[in-house]
Every structure is written in structure tokens, then in C-alpha cells.
Amino acid sequence: MAMKKTLEHAYGFDDVAIVPGAVTTNPEMVSPEFALGGRTFPIPIMASAMDAVVDSKFAITYSKLGGMAVLNLDGVQTRYDNPDEVLDRIAAASLTESTEIIQRVYQEPVREDLIARRVEEIKQGGGVPIVSTTPQNTKRFAPIAVEAGAEYFVVQSTVTTARHVSKSLRGLRLEELVKQLDPVPVIVGNTVDHDATLELMETGVHAILVGVGPGAACTSREVLGIGIPQITATIDTAHARDMYFERTGRYVSIITDGGIRTGGDVSKAICAGADAIMIGSPFAGTEEAPGRGYHWGMATPHAELPRGVRVHIGRNHSLNQLLFGPTSLTDGTENLMGALRTSMATCGAQTIQEFHGARMVIAPSIKTEGKIYQMAQRVRD
Numbered sequence: 001m002a003m004k005k006t007l008e009h010a011y012g013f014d015d016v017a018i019v020p021g022a023v024t025t026n027p028e029m030v031s032p033e034f035a036l037g038g039r040t041f042p043i044p045i046m047a048s049a050m051d052a053v054v055d056s057k058f059a060i061t062y063s064k065l066g067g068m069a070v071l072n073l074d075g076v077q078t079r080y081d082n083p084d085e086v087l088d089r090i091a092a093a094s095l096t097e098s099t100e101i102i103q104r105v106y107q108e109p110v111r112e113d114l115i116a117r118r119v120e121e122i123k124q125g126g127g128v129p130i131v132s133t134t135p136q137n138t139k140r141f142a143p144i145a146v147e148a149g150a151e152y153f154v155v156q157s158t159v160t161t162a163r164h165v166s167k168s169l170r171g172l173r174l175e176e177l178v179k180q181l182d183p184v185p186v187i188v189g190n191t192v193d194h195d196a197t198l199e200l201m202e203t204g205v206h207a208i209l210v211g212v213g214p215g216a217a218c219t220s221r222e223v224l225g226i227g228i229p230q231i232t233a234t235i236d237t238a239h240a241r242d243m244y245f246e247r248t249g250r251y252v253s254i255i256t257d258g259g260i261r262t263g264g265d266v267s268k269a270i271c272a273g274a275d276a277i278m279i280g281s282p283f284a285g286t287e288e289a290p291g292r293g294y295h296w297g298m299a300t301p302h303a304e305l306p307r308g309v310r311v312h313i314g315r316n317h318s319l320n321q322l323l324f325g326p327t328s329l330t331d332g333t334e335n336l337m338g339a340l341r342t343s344m345a346t347c348g349a350q351t352i353q354e355f356h357g358a359r360m361v362i363a364p365s366i367k368t369e370g371k372i373y374q375m376a377q378r379v380r381d
Contacts, residue, residue: 012214012229013265016272017363023348027341030350034068034276036253037152037185037206039128042066043323043337044270044352046255048280049132049154050298051075052291055083056121061288061319063127070154070278071118072298073133073141078115079108083290090310091292098296098310106301110137112144119148132156135172142177146184154187156209156298174203190257192233197240197254207253209278210237214259224307230259231272231360238273238356262332263339270340271347271358282333285313286322 034044047054047062049070054062055077059069076083086105093101115131122129132154133141142153155177178186189209191197200208212227228236234256245251256269257278269277284295293315297308317334321327325335332339349355368375 010229010232011362012231013259013268014367015229015362015364016231016268016360017366018267018271018343018347019359019361020346021348021358025345025348025350027338027345030341030344032270032337032340032344032352032355034253034352036068036276037183039151041068041276043068044276044340045266045323045336046070046257046276046278047283048257048278049075049156050280050284050295051077051083051087052284052295053280053289054283055290056118056125056127058283058288058290058319059122059129060125060127063122065319065323067323068128068130068152068276070130070132070152071122073115073131073145074110074137074298076105077118078110079106081114087290087292090296091294093310095310102296102310103301110141112141115141115144116148119145119150123149128152130154138172138177142181146181150184152185152187153181154189154209156187156189174200174205178204178206187255189255191237192228194236194240197237198244201240201244201250201252205252207255207275208237208241209255209257210234210274211256211258211278230256231268234269234272234274241273263336263343264332266336266340267343268360270352271343271355271360273356275352281311281313282322282336283319285316286319287315287317288319289315 032044034041043066045067047067047069049072051072054069054071059071062069071077076086080086090098090102119129119131129150130152131145131150134157135155138155145153174188185206187207187209188200188205190211191200191208192210192212197208210233211230214230234254238254241252241254253275254273255276255278256274260266260269260277260279261282266277281295283289284291293313294310295313296310321334323337325338327334344355347355347358349358
């Protein structure tokens with residue numbers, strides 16, 4: 001019987017609002033901690049595994065502040081003894097030639113000795129070594145990184161599922177990887193689907209990255225036409241997490257990854273069900289980031305089908321100012337943690353788990369209602 005395809009409504013950050021609670025609390029009493037693999041991180045914001053965001057120095061600095069920074073094992077840090085020279089070339093390129101130059105510099109093979117060296121640098125500097133690679137490189141890179149001291153391992157691709165059809169007779173088996181790397185926690189991504197999330201949790205992974213294509217430097221949605229807006233994706237995958245927890249007693253964290261720019265976005269993602277978030281471009285805009293004020297996606301270097309572009313972010317603030325302020329900006333792009341604490345306190349939530357229970361509504365006019373003077377002023381400026 002012929003079936004008619006139907007469409008569902010899906011919502012992003014600008015489509016929804018958090019409803020204040022009947023009880024409020026002081027922001028100083030809020031503890032937005034993120035626990036993963038037996039360790040608690042005071043900042044529930046992960047820095048993306050992107051070359052413009054994380055190098056060894058950034059990972060050390062951010063670890064000491066209380067966050068998680070993920071080093072890209074497929075990037076320039078593991079291809080070149082002196083990646084600064086390469087980063088200078090990428091930053092100096094014109095917009096029209098930037099993608100071709102990025103593709104060219106990523107043709108240099110990844111070196112196993114540099115994988116170990118970068119992990120050791122982070123560990124020796126007092127940071128938490130967290131590394132990421134693609135599924136096709138996981139079997140080769142994971143043992144090297146873990147032996148060197150990696151404390152978390154991320155397997156990341158545009159779309160990840162537990163069932164991948166391949167010509168390979170022996171592809172990556174996540175359940176085997178989890179056992180092999182134990183006790184090192186394994187994080188996988190990305191996905192946006194309820195059922196796919198449940199199947200990934202069955203493999204024993206410890207956290208799941210949620211989001212396909214919303215990042216500032218990513219063009220997967222334009223090139224491939226795939227993705228789900230982040231609020232809907234987070235709600236669906238968080239529901240899968242809660243169902244899995246009720247059935248097994250094992251909690252698998254949901255990390256919303258991409259498209260998050262302001263404190264309001266951070267708050268909405270966590271209220272929708274995320275245990276933590278992952279961001280790239282806001283970190284790329286810090287003085288400590290290695291990208292020289294530029295940012296590009298992980299799929300930008302793809303030789304046949306690049307799905308990213310180099311974007312100019314600028315070096316706008318320090319890492320500390322981005323996270324904790326003080327700030328004179330009124331657009332929510334600085335003091336992300338202060339915004340999260342205030343939002344949680346307004347809902348009477350002292351923990352992230354309590355914030356998950358706060359009410360949300362569909363509110364497409366939330367950012368424009370009553371703001372006629374602000375909008376007119378922006379036009380004049």
C-alpha cells in the first residue's frame with residue numbers, strides 16, 4: 001500500500017523559551033556540574049575537537065578552569081611537528097583560497113608519535129587529555145592515545161549509528177571498543193534520533209554527542225540536506241537516555257553539540273535535556289584559541305566533498321571572560337556560565353538534573369516581541 005510521507009515540526013533555539021519556575025533560588029546556590037566517568041567537571045561546556053579551537057596549550061588551560069577540551073587526532077596537531085606554521089598559513093589565506101589550502105595541509109599523514117606526544121603534553125601540563133578521531137581511524141589511534149595517557153576517547157563523525165552497513169568484513173564495533181578501552185570512557189557522536197540513540201547506548205558507550213550540521217563552520221545541512229534543529233534533537237535523545245536509564249539503571253550522558261552561541265542557547269539546550277554542551281566558534285574567538293581568530297569545520301578538509309568553510313570569528317575576549325565575565329556586552333555572547341546559573345536559578349533548579357524538569361514552550365517571537373526599538377537601532381547602526 002502506498003504511504004504518504006508526512007512532516008513533523010522540529011524546533012531550534014530561537015523557536016522556544018524556558019518558563020520561569022514557581023520557586024526561584026539564588027544563582028550562588030546553583031551547581032551546574034557535569035559528571036562523566038567518575039570525574040566531575042564544574043563547567044558543563046566541552047570545547048570541540050577542532051583545530052581552530054583546541055591544541056595542547058588550550059586543553060591545559062581549559063582543564064584547569066574546570067572544563068573538557070577535546071583534541072582532534074585527525075588534525076594539524078598530529079600531522080606536523082610545528083603546527084603553528086600551518087595555522088599561520090590557513091589564517092593568512094584569502095577566503096576564496098582557504099578551503100583549498102586547508103585541504104592541502106590535511107593531506108600530510110597523521111603520525112603516531114605525534115599522537116602520543118600531544119597526549120603527553122596535555123597530561124604533563126596538568127590537563128585532562130581528551131581526544132577524538134573518526135570511526136575509520138579509531139582502531140589504529142585509540143590504543144596509542146590511551147597508552148600515552150588519554151583519559152577520555154571520542155569517536156566522532158557527521159552521523160553515527162550502532163548499525164553501519166559497510167563492505168568491510170570487520171568494521172568498528174563500539175561494544176568491543178568500550179571493552180578494549182575500559183576504564184577509559186568512550187563518547188560517540190553525532191546523532192539526532194531517538195532510536196539510534198537507544199541502540200548506541202546498548203553498546204556500552206558513556207556519552208552521546210547530539211547534533212548534525214548546526215555548527216557555525218559546518219555546511220552539512222546545505223551540502224547533504226540532513227539534520228534536525230537542536231532543541232528537538234536534544235529532547236528526543238534525552239528521552240531515549242531516560243528510557244534506557246529506567247530499564248537498565250545505567251546513565252548515559254547527552255551532550256548537545258553545535259549551533260550554541262549565547263548563554264540563552266546554553267540554557268535552552270540543558271533545559272531540553274542535555275547534561276552538557278559542546279561548542280566550537282565561541283571558543284575559537286578567545287585569545288587562547290590556536291585558530292588566530294578563524295574557525296573551520298572538521299569536514300572542511302574532505303578531498304571530494306568538503307562540508308565546511310573557514311569563518312572569521314575574531315579574537316574577541318579571553319577564555320575566562322567568555323565563561324565567567326565580567327562583560328559589557330548585552331547579546332549573551334560572554335559570561336556563559338553566569339547566564340546558565342541565572343537561568344537555572346530563575347527556574348528554582350540547583351542542579352542540571354533539576355533543570356531538566358523546567359517547563360519549555362514553543363515561542364517563535366521570544367527574541368522579537370516588544371523589541372522594536374532594539375531592532376530599529378540595529379538597522380540604523
